[in-house]
Amino acid sequence: MEKMPLKTVKEQLAEVQGWKLEDEKWLIKKYRFRSFLDSISFVNEIAKLSEEENHHPFISVDFKVVTLKLTSWRAKGITELDLMLIKKYDSLFGPYQINTSK
Amino acid sequence: MEKMPLKTVKEQLAEVQGWKLEDEKWLIKKYRFRSFLDSISFVNEIAKLSEEENHHPFISVDFKVVTLKLTSWRAKGITELDLMLIKKYDSLFGPYQINTSK
Numbered sequence: 001m002e003k004m005p006l007k008t009v010k011e012q013l014a015e016v017q018g019w020k021l022e023d024e025k026w027l028i029k030k031y032r033f034r035s036f037l038d039s040i041s042f043v044n045e046i047a048k049l050s051e052e053e054n055h056h057p058f059i060s061v062d063f064k065v066v067t068l069k070l071t072s073w074r075a076k077g078i079t080e081l082d083l084m085l086i087k088k089y090d091s092l093f094g095p096y097q098i099n100t101s102k
Numbered sequence: 103m104e105k106m107p108l109k110t111v112k113e114q115l116a117e118v119q120g121w122k123l124e125d126e127k128w129l130i131k132k133y134r135f136r137s138f139l140d141s142i143s144f145v146n147e148i149a150k151l152s153e154e155e156n157h158h159p160f161i162s163v164d165f166k167v168v169t170l171k172l173t174s175w176r177a178k179g180i181t182e183l184d185l186m187l188i189k190k191y192d193s194l195f196g197p198y199q200i201n202t203s204k
Binding site: 047050060061 | 142146158160162163165
């Protein structure tokens with residue numbers, strides 16, 4: 001899979017929430033949870049998906065905050081796969097989302 | 103629980119393997135696994151212990167490498183609890199250990 005032009009990456013990032021581009025090759029997002037165990041449960045869902053797609057983000061758990069960091073090593077940048085996966089990550093996060101408007 | 107004198111921390115770290123002291127208040131170790139799923143399985147065991155002890159390390163997963171980073175916030179340094187926990191982490195790691203002598 002080929003590296004996506006930076007312009008396209010930025011356009012696509014405008015359509016998702018909370019994802020940042022770093023060094024033109026990393027997609028990063030911090031997810032906040034109600035509890036540490038919710039963090040860990042989310043990590044397990046991300047892990048399962050990562051194995052299925054054979055594409056593994058860096059995962060870090062800082063108590064109730066999980067950070068995901070993604071790139072495509074072979075392409076030396078962001079590919080369609082990365083953009084597809086961050087949407088899946090967001091969708092897995094859905095049920096955990098803290099409704100801050102309440 | 104009180105902060106442990108730095109001298110004592112260093113003496114105790116001489117008795118474990120692979121643990122480093124950073125900024126005089128962090129205990130850090132990288133664990134290497136056979137597979138990503140082993141990494142995740144270990145993270146789950148660490149998470150369970152962390153909840154039981156109500157003391158949560160930073161956890162990061164970089165494919166087959168898991169890094170744990172521990173401190174006692176309230177004590178602003180390393181306590182007996184931290185030193186006790188790193189031994190438990192090592193013991194949980196036991197079954198995953200890669201025998202490099204083979």
